[in-house]
Amino acid sequence: MVIHKQSLSAASVMGLMALAFVLMVFRRPDIVMHAQPWAEDGKIWMAGIYNDGFWSSILLPQNGYYQTISRLVYGASLALGLQHAALGANLIALFIRCFFIGFILSSRMAFIPVFYRLAAVAYFVLMPNLSEGFVNITNVRWCRKMFELLRVRARTNRTLPQSILNC
Numbered sequence: 001m002v003i004h005k006q007s008l009s010a011a012s013v014m015g016l017m018a019l020a021f022v023l024m025v026f027r028r029p030d031i032v033m034h035a036q037p038w039a040e041d042g043k044i045w046m047a048g049i050y051n052d053g054f055w056s057s058i059l060l061p062q063n064g065y066y067q068t069i070s071r072l073v074y075g076a077s078l079a080l081g082l083q084h085a086a087l088g089a090n091l092i093a094l095f096i097r098c099f100f101i102g103f104i105l106s107s108r109m110a111f112i113p114v115f116y117r118l119a120a121v122a123y124f125v126l127m128p129n130l131s132e133g134f135v136n137i138t139n140v141r142w143c144r145k146m147f148e149l150l151r152v153r154a155r156t157n158r159t160l161p162q163s164i165l166n167c
Contacts (some may be wrong), residue, residue, distance in 0.1 A: 007107040008114060016105055017098045020125045024094055027126075028134050031094075035087035038136040045070040045137075046085055049078055069144070073137045093137045100143045101125070108154040 008016075025032050037046055045067065048057040054075045058068070070089075077088030101121050103109070109117060 007110045008105055013102050013105045017102045020101045021094055021098050023125050024097065024135060031090045031135050032087065035090045037086045039138055041070060041089065041136060041138055046074045046078065049075050050082065069140065070137050089137045090135060093135050093140050096140050097135060097143055100147050103147060103150065109150065110155065
């Protein structure tokens with residue numbers, strides 16, 4: 001692992017993201033080996049897209065709110081077929097969690113010492129008592145909210161055009 005002024009190299013971040021992916025799969029192999037929709041994932045999101053079509057389903061609120069990410073993910077996952085849609089959604093949820101880990105370890109969070117960021121990532125991956133809602137697309141919302149909170153405090157990304165960042 002190469003550390004430069006409180007930041008990890010891009011190869012180190014990618015390696016740690018891959019390690020986190022492997023650890024999360026080893027922790028709950030059933031999310032990949034025997035994937036199944038969790039809670040309202042199958043009953044509402046996947047069934048709605050399968051029965052009503054993608055565009056008509058994406059615009060419908062459920063219990064007064066729009067659950068856009070679940071509908072988008074299951075819409076994309078149904079391209080794998082009904083039998084593998086849950087696997088596709090679980091893999092996308094795993095990737096979202098891994099990208100969150102990559103953001104924490106990136107140079108944009110260099111104002112926090114590397115040791116603390118690595119400790120936070122280790123806890124995030126190895127968090128106890130999460131057997132039921134560990135990795136699924138419905139519970140990825142809290143990960144996204146944490147990303148939004150950290151993004152406010154993070155350094156500006158100087159490699160992207162500023163028009164992209166002002167969304």
